[in-house]
Amino acid sequence: MAQENKMKNILENINKAFENRIRLGIMSVLIVNDDMDFNSLKDLLGVTDGNLASHISALEKFGYIDVIKQFIGKKPNTTYKATSIGKKAFQSHLEALEKLINNND
Amino acid sequence: MEEQNKKEYLDSLNEIRSLMEKSSRFLSLSGLSGVVAGLTAIAGAALAYYYFNGKIFEQNFIYDLLRSDYLELTNSITFLLTDAIFVLIIAIMGAIYFTNRKAQKDEAKVWDLAAKRTLINLAIPLVTGGLFSLVLAYHLQISLIAPATLIFYGLALINAGKYTVKDIRYLGILEIILGLIASFFTGYGLILWIIGFGILHIFYGIIMYVKYERR
Numbered sequence: 001m002a003q004e005n006k007m008k009n010i011l012e013n014i015n016k017a018f019e020n021r022i023r024l025g026i027m028s029v030l031i032v033n034d035d036m037d038f039n040s041l042k043d044l045l046g047v048t049d050g051n052l053a054s055h056i057s058a059l060e061k062f063g064y065i066d067v068i069k070q071f072i073g074k075k076p077n078t079t080y081k082a083t084s085i086g087k088k089a090f091q092s093h094l095e096a097l098e099k100l101i102n103n104n105d
Numbered sequence: 106m107e108e109q110n111k112k113e114y115l116d117s118l119n120e121i122r123s124l125m126e127k128s129s130r131f132l133s134l135s136g137l138s139g140v141v142a143g144l145t146a147i148a149g150a151a152l153a154y155y156y157f158n159g160k161i162f163e164q165n166f167i168y169d170l171l172r173s174d175y176l177e178l179t180n181s182i183t184f185l186l187t188d189a190i191f192v193l194i195i196a197i198m199g200a201i202y203f204t205n206r207k208a209q210k211d212e213a214k215v216w217d218l219a220a221k222r223t224l225i226n227l228a229i230p231l232v233t234g235g236l237f238s239l240v241l242a243y244h245l246q247i248s249l250i251a252p253a254t255l256i257f258y259g260l261a262l263i264n265a266g267k268y269t270v271k272d273i274r275y276l277g278i279l280e281i282i283l284g285l286i287a288s289f290f291t292g293y294g295l296i297l298w299i300i301g302f303g304i305l306h307i308f309y310g311i312i313m314y315v316k317y318e319r320r
Binding site for chain 1: 110111114115117118120121124125127128129214217218
């Protein structure tokens with residue numbers, strides 16, 4: 001019973017927002033980089049424009065990333081940043097993943 | 106929990122780790138570019154050896170040079186600068202070539218954000234050091250040029266080490282130590298320069314190649 005409860009706790013920390021590989025990828029990149037632009041993200045993750053855009057807006061709705069729109073000269077330049085909530089959520093997600101893996105040894 | 110789930114979680118973690126590294130570090134830097142840079146530096150030194158009739162290893166070489174007449178001195182400085190610039194250009198071309206080749210092998214994009222960060226962080230101390238060496242030449246303080254290039258190059262490597270293969274920092278530390286020794290014992294400046302830019306590069310390049318690229 002105790003074992004089951006423990007498992008339940010861990011599973012609660014597995015964040016539904018990160019179940020998708022692309023979202024997980026976006027967060028991983030934004031944890032180690034202060035910010036990243038759309039095209040660099042696209043190249044790193046190897047996804048299409050539309051696919052990336054939809055996952056970015058999903059993460060933005062969760063409040064996990066900030067979208068920063070600026071102009072470099074006359075060219076619009078949009079970059080993405082992980083928010084502190086996003087970083088925290090990602091951290092607990094990672095810890096939960098690790099626990100799940102170690103629990104079964 | 107079933108094995109399949111566990112494998113899925115492990116895959117996720119591995120993917121996260123690899124993305125974190127790939128996105129923040131420029132990993133296409135090839136060890137072979139270090140070897141080319143080292144060989145070019147030694148060739149440049151050999152050229153200087155012949156230009157000065159084999160006197161460059163003599164302890165008093167630089168002091169004798171400074172005592173020579175003005176025309177000879179400016180000629181010597183011009184030669185040394187030209188020599189150094191050629192060494193730099195060939196070393197950079199080698200680095201670009203082998204880096205491109207490694208990126209192609211790894212099917213990675215060469216000119217990504219991490220590469221730009223590496224280059225900018227390398228360039229700031231390096232350009233500063235280059236200009237400072239020109240200033241030293243302008244003031245005829247040529248005995249400090251070799252130590253200055255070693256020290257600034259070492260600082261550049263340490264600065265760039267945050268954005269590329271970590272091992273480059275150790276090379277940077279060694280270059281700084283050599284540069285500091287060279288600034289005390291200016292008579293050995295050129296020998297230490299050859300050790301720093303020639304031999305260390307070749308050793309470092311081979312170690313990197315064996316560690317990360319040979320398969």
